[in-house]
Amino acid sequence: MSVLNSKIKPFATQAFKDGKFIEVTEKDVLGKWAVFFFYPADFTFVCPTELGDVADHYAELQKLGVEVYSVSTDTHFVHKAWHDTSDTIAKIKYTMLGDPTWQISQNFDCLREGQGLADRATFIVDPEGVIQAMEITAEGIGRNAEDLLRKIKAAQYVASHPGEVCPAKWQEGEKTLAPSLDLVGKI
Template identity: 55%
Template sequence: MSLINTQVQPFKAQAFRNGKFEEVTEKNLSDGKNWSVVIFMPAAFTFNCPTEIEDAAEHYPEFQKAGAEVFIVTTDTHFSHKVWHETSDAVGKAKFFLVGDPTHQLTRAFDVHIDEEGLALRGTFVIDPSGTIKTMEV
């Protein structure tokens, strides 16, 4: 089932950003001003994920210039994301939200959850300022 043109469902998660923990909810993805790019990755401390985060970090000013905020989501905790940010040169470049989803609420809502593994598929969702999913790639 496609999620295109559906609203982001209510959620609450913890994220690590700019040296501190922050709560993230569906309101962050529907603030009426900014587009959101939500990128799901399987897990922290994997081989490919740091290079993908580094790439997003290097292009983050372009996302911001286009009026978009970036949210990276894995099924790890926000505590793991803090350590990952502090110990990986690549991930340490990230100035955007590193969202923890240990309860799998987000991975299930965005239909990227792998039940057998408790991890996320790789997926990218672009969400308009009203909280409507406009494009997705999984």
């Protein structure tokens, strides 16, 4: 079952952020745009390249009013250990959620059955807590933070411009579409 257009479910977990352990709940997410960036495990191969890519774009995401929550089924202690030993992970400033009970991964329907690991999945959540976009890739396919930024900008544009939609490859500042009977069969 797709979680697209559904409200995020309640959760409470420990996280690692700015050298500290903090508790995060779904209530902390409400009121601003958010990205939940699931990955299989700490101390792996593709995962640090993706997390580092998001870290490199974190300042731009913050300017858009977006908070990032990376999520794996590891604990917050493992996130700290990884942060302390990897130059790539050390640059992360966003919140790293631990999900050892699998609650968050199950809430977003991206827990790998029988493995206890999260899929490589990204969810864009609006300020009301509604999932506006999602992407899930196979194990060996890394994601691209620049495309994530484009999708967030499109989601924010559509949210603030009712009656307009963003076509394929839309970039900020480009033309949008206003769906109507007049457009049917003319694109």
